[in-house]
Amino acid sequence: MRSLLEAIRSGDNAGPLSAHDAFALADLPAEELSPLLKAAAAVRDRAFGRTLTFSPKVFLPLTNLCRNRCDYCSFRKSPGQEGEWTMTPEEVAETVTRARHAGCIEALFCLGDKPEGAFSAYRQTLAAFGHNSTVDYLYRAGCDALNLGLLPHTNAGVLEAQEMEQLKRVNVSLGLMLENVSPRLCAPGMPHHKAPDKRPERRIRMIENAGKLKIPFTTGILLGIGETRRERVESLLAIVDLHRQYGHIQEVIIQNFRARPDIAMATAPEPDDYEIAHSVAMARLILDRDVSVQAPPNLNPGGTALLLSAGINDWGGISPVTPDYINPRHPWPHLDMLRAQVESLGYQLAPRLPVYDRYLDMEGYIDPSLREPIARAKARLSRSPGAAIHIEQAHLEAAV
Ligand code: SF4
Numbered sequence: 001m002r003s004l005l006e007a008i009r010s011g012d013n014a015g016p017l018s019a020h021d022a023f024a025l026a027d028l029p030a031e032e033l034s035p036l037l038k039a040a041a042a043v044r045d046r047a048f049g050r051t052l053t054f055s056p057k058v059f060l061p062l063t064n065l066c067r068n069r070c071d072y073c074s075f076r077k078s079p080g081q082e083g084e085w086t087m088t089p090e091e092v093a094e095t096v097t098r099a100r101h102a103g104c105i106e107a108l109f110c111l112g113d114k115p116e117g118a119f120s121a122y123r124q125t126l127a128a129f130g131h132n133s134t135v136d137y138l139y140r141a142g143c144d145a146l147n148l149g150l151l152p153h154t155n156a157g158v159l160e161a162q163e164m165e166q167l168k169r170v171n172v173s174l175g176l177m178l179e180n181v182s183p184r185l186c187a188p189g190m191p192h193h194k195a196p197d198k199r200p201e202r203r204i205r206m207i208e209n210a211g212k213l214k215i216p217f218t219t220g221i222l223l224g225i226g227e228t229r230r231e232r233v234e235s236l237l238a239i240v241d242l243h244r245q246y247g248h249i250q251e252v253i254i255q256n257f258r259a260r261p262d263i264a265m266a267t268a269p270e271p272d273d274y275e276i277a278h279s280v281a282m283a284r285l286i287l288d289r290d291v292s293v294q295a296p297p298n299l300n301p302g303g304t305a306l307l308l309s310a311g312i313n314d315w316g317g318i319s320p321v322t323p324d325y326i327n328p329r330h331p332w333p334h335l336d337m338l339r340a341q342v343e344s345l346g347y348q349l350a351p352r353l354p355v356y357d358r359y360l361d362m363e364g365y366i367d368p369s370l371r372e373p374i375a376r377a378k379a380r381l382s383r384s385p386g387a388a389i390h391i392e393q394a395h396l397e398a399a400v
Pocket residue numbers: 066067068069070073074075076111112113157195197
């Protein structure tokens with residue numbers, strides 16, 4: 001495989017890896033990792049240049065109630081449990097307003113899966129807000145965020161096609177982590193056993209429906225939840241298949257598991273540098289060149305050089321005003337620090353919209369009512385490309 005990787009690195013072989021070659025590289029020994037990383041970094045440089053992007057965002061956990069119980073999750077709560085939280089419309093508006101003043105562009109709504117199907121107390125909360133479903137509430141919250149100057153992007157778990165159609169009217173993009181295509185992870189004793197919405201076929205169906213609906217889409221895989229390297233490759237190939245059918249996958253997140261004491265997987269090993277770098281590089285080489293490869297900087301503190309060397313071109317959302325509620329022990333990096341690290345490696349850091357530019361002019365991808373808010377957000381970005389995002393992150397570290 002060394003000659004193939006050299007051909008990719010030099011540009012003589014410009015296409016994504018075939019499934020056959022991807023599987024051949026799935027269990028590459030650690031001492032042979034270097035050519036893989038060089039090939040992936042060269043592909044990144046040719047496709048995205050020397051710029052690493054991020055989305056200045058505010059994280060809005062509309063509700064942390066969830067009907068699933070994933071073994072690695074520290075976000076979900078049940079009604080009555082300490083830390084249970086469903087944001088009121090007033091809390092959404094206050095947080096979005098603060099974020100707008102801090103220079104954010106994206107309103108990320110990220111929440112538990114189908115809580116109204118499991119909890120009557122939550123149904124009563126929704127009713128008190130004037131809604132009978134989470135999607136209705138998300139629609140209203142999306143309208144409010146747009147009116148206050150931010151662009152919504154929502155990850156609400158598995159959604160039906162008509163729910164995505166509704167949310168497309170107030171979201172510039174939607175997301176759902178594929179996580180992994182392996183049904184093995186749903187077996188008894190595995191991390192998705194108590195999570196009906198983590199059945200791979202349900203997630204693939206949603207991503208496919210998003211493609212049919214022309215929704216710019218973010219997905220990704222999880223590392224370190226009991227999957228094999230071959231299953232990671234199978235998952236990336238499934239994403240490639242969906243993108244080649246519909247063209248809607250804008251970015252793929254390579255998200256590494258981080259342990260903490262209050263989860264079922266408290267003592268599970270975290271993926272090491274080899275696993276992370278190998279997976280990022282494989283994603284870069286397997287995915288089509290128009291798809292961004294992203295890794296969360298807060299889950300990889302000290303990993304900037306490693307992730308760059310493996311081929312990422314994007315850091316995802318970074319919030320100057322709210323913690324990462326999914327991983328609250330891991331604060332986002334200070335942007336000035338991240339910028340300095342990136343520049344020391346010969347790259348530059350630039351903010352972007354939560355929808356990638358190529359979708360803005362593609363027929364049917366953006367609801368016409370969103371064109372004006374997107375134009376205003378683009379104007380803000382061009383006026384203050386990162387410099388005006390106020391760093392208020394010290395309190396976030398104190399809060400977790
Ligand atoms: S990971 Fe998502 S689906 Fe699983 S329990 Fe946590 S919030 Fe629910």
